[in-house]
Amino acid sequence: MVAPLKQVAQEVSGEASDTPIAVEGPHGPIRLKWHKLRRYLAEAPFRRSNLALGWRLGASLEVDILATADGRFAVLHDPTLGPSTTGRGRVPSTPIASIRGLFHRDADGAADPDAPVLPLAELVAPLRILPRAPSANLQLDLKLLNGRRLPDSAIGDAAAAVRGLGDAIVVGSHHLEDARRFVSVIPGARLGYDPMLAVSRQPGLRDPERLLRHIERRKAGVSIAYLRFDAIVAAQRRRFPLVARLLDLGIETDAWTVNPGRGIDAPALAALVGAKVRQITTDAPGQISRLIRSL
Structure with missing residues (x-):
């Protein structure tokens, strides 16, 4: 049974946590963004208690959103409901009402009652009654399927969902326009761009100087670039200061997704922190913090 939203907020408001929200690097603090709201790699994504806790602690938080058949946003990462949730079917063919009663699964496949599949508006509702630490922010990772243009109804739904929270919202996507x-419909929200889909389609953009020019041509309004960690490491090894050059343009860099055991070793982490990344996306903030502090 899903606990009422106010109950979740009240339970978390008295909870202490040692999950880090940042780690000190050689060029200052590096935020540790909780990917899919995860604090631990094996837990289910989009747990409501993690959202409430991170909001109170001042964490950078991320949720993925997909438009449903009726032009509403649901908090989901994959284009199909299964096997990552207890449902079945394709999200773009599913109306928002049909996701009621579904749950996200953890790494063992168990449904998590703290991670119901929810409309965006319902997931963020508790944030209006919880105290927010000044550094807390929520990235909405906008997923589009088959290059479909978002309907105006979905844009309106998103604006209504986060009304009053705009200064804490970052909208990031491969699909910049x-x-x-x-x-544009969320006053105070910031814009992020992930060019890695473009890189996969245009192999020439693997050259860090060409990638920089690609982002520079699209920089209007962009405050953060989401770059796959190995692209940053490769640029560092080629002695091209990609991240520093982006900072010169007023664009911070988020390195994604940095988890233990996925190509992450001491040299790779040293390259990331040495590159002046301002944020690292991770499903295991505690472990990554310890690894960086041990360098």
């Missing part, structure tokens, strides 16, 4: 439309 749709993200711009999104940000």
